[in-house]
Amino acid sequence: MGAMNDRAEEVAGVEATSLTKAYGPVRAVCGVDLSIAAGETVALLGPNGAGKSTTIDMILGLTHPGEGNVAVFGSSPVAAVRAGKVGGMLQGGGPVDHLRVRELVGLVASYYPHPMGVAEVLAMTGCDGFARQMTNKLSGGQSQRVRFATAIVGDPDLLVLDEPTAAIDVEGRHEFWAAMRGVAERGKTVLFATHYLEEANEFADRIVIMARGVVVADGPATDIKALAKQRTIRATLPGANLAALAALSGVESVDRHGDTVILSCSDPDAALEALYRNFEGIRDVEVTGASLEEAFMALTADDPTARRRADRGTEVPR
Amino acid sequence: MSGFSQLRCELLRAARNPLTFGITVGLPLVVFFVVAGANRHAHVAGIVFPVYFMGAMASYGAMFAAIQPGARISRDRSIGWTRQLRITPLRTRTYFASKVATAYLVVVVSIVVLFAAGTAYGVHMTAGRWLELAALVLVGVAPLVAIGLAIGHLLAPDSLTPAVAGTVVVFALLGGEFGPLFPHGTMLAVVKLLPSYWLVQASKVAAFGRGWPAEGWLVVAAWTAVMLGAAGLAYRRDTARI
Numbered sequence: 001m002g003a004m005n006d007r008a009e010e011v012a013g014v015e016a017t018s019l020t021k022a023y024g025p026v027r028a029v030c031g032v033d034l035s036i037a038a039g040e041t042v043a044l045l046g047p048n049g050a051g052k053s054t055t056i057d058m059i060l061g062l063t064h065p066g067e068g069n070v071a072v073f074g075s076s077p078v079a080a081v082r083a084g085k086v087g088g089m090l091q092g093g094g095p096v097d098h099l100r101v102r103e104l105v106g107l108v109a110s111y112y113p114h115p116m117g118v119a120e121v122l123a124m125t126g127c128d129g130f131a132r133q134m135t136n137k138l139s140g141g142q143s144q145r146v147r148f149a150t151a152i153v154g155d156p157d158l159l160v161l162d163e164p165t166a167a168i169d170v171e172g173r174h175e176f177w178a179a180m181r182g183v184a185e186r187g188k189t190v191l192f193a194t195h196y197l198e199e200a201n202e203f204a205d206r207i208v209i210m211a212r213g214v215v216v217a218d219g220p221a222t223d224i225k226a227l228a229k230q231r232t233i234r235a236t237l238p239g240a241n242l243a244a245l246a247a248l249s250g251v252e253s254v255d256r257h258g259d260t261v262i263l264s265c266s267d268p269d270a271a272l273e274a275l276y277r278n279f280e281g282i283r284d285v286e287v288t289g290a291s292l293e294e295a296f297m298a299l300t301a302d303d304p305t306a307r308r309r310a311d312r313g314t315e316v317p318r
Numbered sequence: 319m320s321g322f323s324q325l326r327c328e329l330l331r332a333a334r335n336p337l338t339f340g341i342t343v344g345l346p347l348v349v350f351f352v353v354a355g356a357n358r359h360a361h362v363a364g365i366v367f368p369v370y371f372m373g374a375m376a377s378y379g380a381m382f383a384a385i386q387p388g389a390r391i392s393r394d395r396s397i398g399w400t401r402q403l404r405i406t407p408l409r410t411r412t413y414f415a416s417k418v419a420t421a422y423l424v425v426v427v428s429i430v431v432l433f434a435a436g437t438a439y440g441v442h443m444t445a446g447r448w449l450e451l452a453a454l455v456l457v458g459v460a461p462l463v464a465i466g467l468a469i470g471h472l473l474a475p476d477s478l479t480p481a482v483a484g485t486v487v488v489f490a491l492l493g494g495e496f497g498p499l500f501p502h503g504t505m506l507a508v509v510k511l512l513p514s515y516w517l518v519q520a521s522k523v524a525a526f527g528r529g530w531p532a533e534g535w536l537v538v539a540a541w542t543a544v545m546l547g548a549a550g551l552a553y554r555r556d557t558a559r560i
Contacts, residue, residue, distance in 0.1 A: 060405050084407045094397035098331040110323035111408040134334075147402075154406065 011074040013038045013158055013189030014059055018068035021054050028054040030213040031068070038073070038157070041190040043204035043221075045197065051213040052193040053091060056162050059191070060088060072158060080158070084112040087156030089164050095146050097136035101127055104135055105149045112154030125149040125179050141172045148176065152183055159183065161192040165199065177203055231268035235275065236284040237261050248274040320408055324416040331390070332420050338386065343428045346379035350435050358439055363498050365525040372436035373521030374495040377455055379428035381486045381514065384459035386424065387417035388466025392478045395471070395556065410553075418463055422456070429455055443524050450529060454520035458538055461513045462486070464545030471552035489514035513541045 014036040021029040029051040036042050044052050057063035059070055061077030072080035080086050095104055105122060109115035122128045125145050130138070138146060144164070151159060164180075165173045180203065184190055194200055200207045201221055209217040230252075238259045246254045250267030251274075265271040268287055275282055332339065350371060360367040394400050403413060429452050433441075443451075462485075469481050490496065493514025500506045509515045516534040523529050530538075 062401060062404060081405055082407050082409075086405055088402075088405045090398060090401055090405070092398045094399065096331075096394060096397070096399045098334040099327055103327060103330065107323050107327045108406060110320045111406045113407070150402070160405075 011038065012036060013040065013073060014191065015071045016059060019055060019058055019065045019070065020067040021058060021063060022066055027213055032215055034208060036189055036191060038189050039187050041184050041203060041205045043200035043207045044191060044193040044210060045200045045207055046210035050210040052210055053162055056160055056193060060086065060160060084154055085157045087151040087154050088160040089147050089151045089162060091162045095135040095143060099135050100132050101135060101146055102131040104146065105153050108150040109153045114155055115153055116155045118153065121149050121153045124182055126175060141168050144168050158189045163193050231265050232288050233263040233265055233268060233271060234286045235261055235282050237279055237282045321412045324412055325419055328416045328420040339424065342382045342424060343379055343431055346375040347431055347435055350375040350432060354439055365521060368436060368439040369441050369524045370521050372432055372441055373451060373524065374518050376429045376432035377517035378490050378495050379432060380425045380455050380459045381462045381489060383424035383428050384421055384462035385466035385482050385486060387421045387463065388470030389478050389482055390417060391470030392473055392475045396475050421463060425456065425459060447523055447527060451520055451523045454523060454529060455517060458513055458517040458520060461538060461541035461545050464542055464549055467549035468545055468552050471556040494518045511537055513538050
């Protein structure tokens, strides 16, 4: 075990360089670099169509990159999969029909060289209560747990989860992440895609944000947390001096639509106070939390690569 | 290890789907009893009718059983299971082998049941000829297995049921499994290019101890090769995500 850990530190879990993939005229992924250290938990965050699933497919060897290269534990994705080093939950990968839950999990265990015990996995994932149930007669939440069980039963070194909590309720989500924590503590390398900023914040060591097929931010979860605290102030202020607004304390960036000004603030209290003090005639003041979309925009604006791509493309984020 | 578990689970899945099994094996059996019973002493294509029809109905059931893996593959694909399997160490060939082995097991059941029914109407021959007839049917349905694999990767489950039924019925009708359609002429030369024609001709083993001529082996081999090629192409096209 010790020897394995030593080696794991040398070889990255996932090393993707300049990944590109186009489907016809649609460029799903345009030049993604992503490195995940062995044992690290990384969240891949982004809106629909950001290229998360395509990136994951390339890491798993399900799709060949148009350009670029992926290595999983130093070998090709297909070789890593064959060696039983990879487990995953894909989007919409329903469990096969006419088998009992226990039989299905046992079947997938038989594919791997050193699987975990089936009973242990059923207990860990909360499937033990319905282990004799037929796979075609499961509720949505049960089916999702079974899929999680099949993902981890092979005791893979890399676990890839594509929106694992999509379509389950809040309670189910909590139970899922509690089980997931148990798995991550076994020293796995984990990559999960999600829409939910909170999930990424809570469970990942590092968050990678994708938008329009590129990585727009990549950093420790704490950085993204600060970003989530960001607030937006909207107000009506005819003839505003944008430079003066941007200079106010607590204000990071300023935008204007007609008579409306939009301020992105790291410290909204200070910004509000300064606004009322310095700008007479300000009205219709409205403070909102930064949405995920706005968080992306704030990040995109700081990232020269992303800005360049946005300028080149027809679609400019609003 | 994984091959054994895979086969076991495929057999379980087939056994838990009794309707498909019942229709595959039961339908030809019922048709045989009804039609052959009414024509026990007739002759067709120079053979006693029950012998001809036993071989024909065994082939009919066998064709249905042989094409079934296609339907199962299509269902596995539609729920994303095939993609899930591709991120496990299970080899593609093990997956296909388990499907084909399961299908062939049902083919064998279908043949044995029809042979047993045949003896009830007085069909009897040496053990060697029974085995030879069974072997020819097993070989003769190979193109159907390959066709199943091809359409299983090309079609969604909705369109698969009519495609499977249509393929088998058209093959059976033209091949003469419901009685020879074309005793001679140009159309005979055409239907001789179908594997189902040779499945029916296998019955001549029972009557005269004559297996297929080289032409029969060639037709079956060519169909199998071409359809396996098509299945390979369909598989590769399918695994490239759209």
